[in-house]
Amino acid sequence: MHDLKALRADPAAFAAALARRGVTDAADALLAADAQRRAAETKAQEALARRNAASKEIGAAMAAKDSARADALKAEVAGLKDEIAALETAAREAGEKAEALLVSLPNLPAPDVPDGADEHGNVEVMRWGSPRAFDFQPLEHDIVAAKLGYDPEAAARVAGARFAVLKGPLARLQRALGQYMIDTQTAKHGFAETYAPLLVKENAAFGTGQLPKFEEDVFKTTDGRYLIPTAEMSLTNLVAGEIIDAAALPIRMTALTPCFRSEAGSAGRDTRGLIRQHQFEKCELVTICTPEQAEAEHQHMLESAEAILQALNLPYRRMLLCAGDMGFSARKTYDLEVWLPGQGTYREISSVSDCGEFQGRRMNARWKVAGEKGSRGPVNTLNGSGLAVGRTLVAVLENYQQADGSVLIPEVLKPWMAGINKLEHR
Numbered sequence: 094m095h096d097l098k099a100l101r102a103d104p105a106a107f108a109a110a111l112a113r114r115g116v117t118d119a120a121d122a123l124l125a126a127d128a129q130r131r132a133a134e135t136k137a138q139e140a141l142a143r144r145n146a147a148s149k150e151i152g153a154a155m156a157a158k159d160s161a162r163a164d165a166l167k168a169e170v171a172g173l174k175d176e177i178a179a180l181e182t183a184a185r186e187a188g189e190k191a192e193a194l195l196v197s198l199p200n201l202p203a204p205d206v207p208d209g210a211d212e213h214g215n216v217e218v219m220r221w222g223s224p225r226a227f228d229f230q231p232l233e234h235d236i237v238a239a240k241l242g243y244d245p246e247a248a249a250r251v252a253g254a255r256f257a258v259l260k261g262p263l264a265r266l267q268r269a270l271g272q273y274m275i276d277t278q279t280a281k282h283g284f285a286e287t288y289a290p291l292l293v294k295e296n297a298a299f300g301t302g303q304l305p306k307f308e309e310d311v312f313k314t315t316d317g318r319y320l321i322p323t324a325e326m327s328l329t330n331l332v333a334g335e336i337i338d339a340a341a342l343p344i345r346m347t348a349l350t351p352c353f354r355s356e357a358g359s360a361g362r363d364t365r366g367l368i369r370q371h372q373f374e375k376c377e378l379v380t381i382c383t384p385e386q387a388e389a390e391h392q393h394m395l396e397s398a399e400a401i402l403q404a405l406n407l408p409y410r411r412m413l414l415c416a417g418d419m420g421f422s423a424r425k426t427y428d429l430e431v432w433l434p435g436q437g438t439y440r441e442i443s444s445v446s447d448c449g450e451f452q453g454r455r456m457n458a459r460w461k462v463a464g465e466k467g468s469r470g471p472v473n474t475l476n477g478s479g480l481a482v483g484r485t486l487v488a489v490l491e492n493y494q495q496a497d498g499s500v501l502i503p504e505v506l507k508p509w510m511a512g513i514n515k516l517e518h519r
Contacts, residue, residue, distance in 0.1 A: 094196055094455040097127060110201040113208055113416040119198055126191035133184035137177050144173040196299070197306050200451040202416040203425040209415025215428070216415070221399070222408030224432050225492060233435035234490040235366030238263060240498055241490075241516045243367075254364070255356065255371045257483075262513050266489070266502065267374070269509035271482045274376035274401055275349040278479050282397040284347035284378055289327035291350060292318045297330040300456035302422035302448075309357040320353035324377035325476040332381050333456035336468050342460060343382035343390050347479065349374065367483045368440065374482035380475040383460055384450070387473040391447045395427055398443045398479040404505045407488050408432040410439055424449040431484070435491040442484045445477030 100107045100120065108120035147166050154163040207216050235243065242263035248256040259267055278284045298304040298319045303311055303326065312320040321327055328346045337344070352375050363369035378397060380390045395411070402409045414426040423446035430439035453459065453471030461468040493501045500516040507514065 094451060095198060095201075096450075096454065097191075097195065100124065101127070107201070111198065113202050113206075114199050114419070115210060115417050116198065119194060123191055123194040123198070126187050126194060130184050130187035130191055133180050133187060137180035137184060140173050140177045140180060144170055144177065147173065196455075199419075199421045200424045200448060202419065203447070203449075206419070206425050207413065207415045208417075210417040211415075212418050214415030215418055216413045218411040218413050218427070220408070220410040221403060222406065222432070224408050224434060227434060229496045231434040231491060231494060233366065234433070234487040237435070237490045237494050237498065237500060238367070240518045241500065242519055245366075252371075255369065257367055257370060257372075261519060262510075262516050265510060265513065266506070266516065267482060267486050269506045270485050270489070271349045271374050271376060272509050273404075273506055274479055274482070274485075275347060277401060277404070278347045278376060278378060278397060282345075282393070282400070284345040284397070284479075287328060287331075287346045287348045289324060289331065289348055289350070291321050291327070291353075293321060293326055293330065294318055297326055297333070300330050300333050301326045301452055302420075302455065306421065310355055312353050312355055321350065322354045323352050323375060323476075323478075324348040324350045325379055328377060328379040329381070329452055329474050329476065330456060332458040332472065334458065336459045336461050337381070337472060339383055339460055339462050339469075342472070343380050343386050345390075346379045346381075347376060349376045349482075367487050370483060376479045376482065378445075378475075378477045378479045381458070381472050382475070383469070384473050387447055387449065387475065390475055391425070391445065394475055394477045394479075395429075395445045398429055398445055398477055401480050401485070402429065402431060402442070405485070405489065405503045407485075407492055409442070414444075420444065420446060422446070422448045422451050424451065429480075431488045433488060433491045435494075440484070440487075442488065443478040443480050446475060448474045448476070 100123065104120055104124055111120055147170050151163050151166045151170070154166060207214060209215065242260035244258040244260060248258040275286060279286045292314065295304060295317060298311065303322065311322050314320070328348055332344070352373055354371060356369055356371060378394050380394060382390050409429050409431045412428040412430055414428055419426045426444055426446040428441050429443040429445070431442040433440050450471040450473060452474040458472045459468035459470060460472045489503060490500055493503065495501065498518055502510050502514050502516070
């Protein structure tokens with residue numbers, strides 16, 4: 094969420110930054126509603142002051158036995174009462190309009206984020222690894238997995254489309270990937286493993302930016318809670334409403350959790366296989382820090398995610414997203430895209446985002462320096478996937494497939510595979 098004071102101070106700069114994200118006229122509408130609210134509140138306060146003064150004057154008029162003046166003042170007080178009520182209603186309605194506009198606006202892009210309306214404006218920063226040279230035509234992951242324990246028909250019978258059933262060693266490989274990720278992020282990269290709820294309240298979904306704008310993208314339970322689309326929602330909100338001492342920052346957390354997404358608006362995209370599922374697992378990384386720490390923490394989180402891809406020897410590229418392609422809460426995002434030889438293209442496997450103060454302000458999470466009165470301002474938050482387990486499984490299946498349809502197990506995963514070195518036809 095944005096700071097209204099900052100918007101009032103430089104509305105032109107705010108509007109220009111929003112325009113980079115494809116949002117126009119919102120700043121003017123927000124300022125107009127805010128001005129209406131403040132004007133109505135000022136008039137209400139003036140009318141209240143006059144009503145109080147008139148009430149005192151009534152007593153003086155009655156004491157002077159000036160009944161005409163007393164009656165006139167009583168009429169004025171009655172009129173002011175109605176006027177105050179109308180002004181308070183106008184102020185409340187204008188305030189609600191301003192608030193609705195404010196919470197619907199995305200974060201402003203950082204100055205070094207490139208311009209662009211969609212993924213075509215993204216900039217490739219670097220590549221790591223060389224795609225494997227196959228001596229046969231590599232297959233897409235769902236064709237490979239179909240003979241190794243992937244059963245989408247069984248999943249459809251149980252839950253519908255965009256769910257998966259994995260059996261035997263294939264299921265173990267998925268579990269091994271998740272275990273390897275979280276063990277690596279905790280042991281090597283300083284993230285504290287955290288077990289957090291998979292169901293959250295409305296205020297938590299609001300705090301990280303999923304509500305109110307993206308309610309159709311999350312699953313809602315009958316008691317008004319939401320299934321997490323990412324553990325970012327749970328982990329980030331652990332500091333909601335808190336004032337954190339700067340000495341305790343940065344706070345780095347990680348969680349390996351199921352995630353649930355309705356995939357509203359993605360009809361027709363990646364309907365085959367494991368790329369875009371309603372239920373999947375992800376090793377999430379979250380950092381809470383001061384503004385001065387944010388840039389270094391962004392780089393650390395990015396390298397922590399990339400370390401998994403490098404250890405698995407999966408070629409990938411790092412993309413700096415343009416202003417129009419970033420998520421709602423992000424001010425700067427890098428996507429990691431892994432090479433999928435079956436598809437012959439790079440596909441997203443992680444997004445690593447710096448959200449600045451945006452989520453901290455929505456959560457009312459602040460930071461302070463010991464000995465100082467009050468806080469310095471909202472905390473900065475960052476989040477990223479380290480990595481998405483299902484998409485990493487896709488990458489392993491495609492990059493490690495063999496001509497006979499088997500799939501070799503990456504060396505770093507073997508400690509979790511109970512002696513299984515290869516997935517073979519079931």
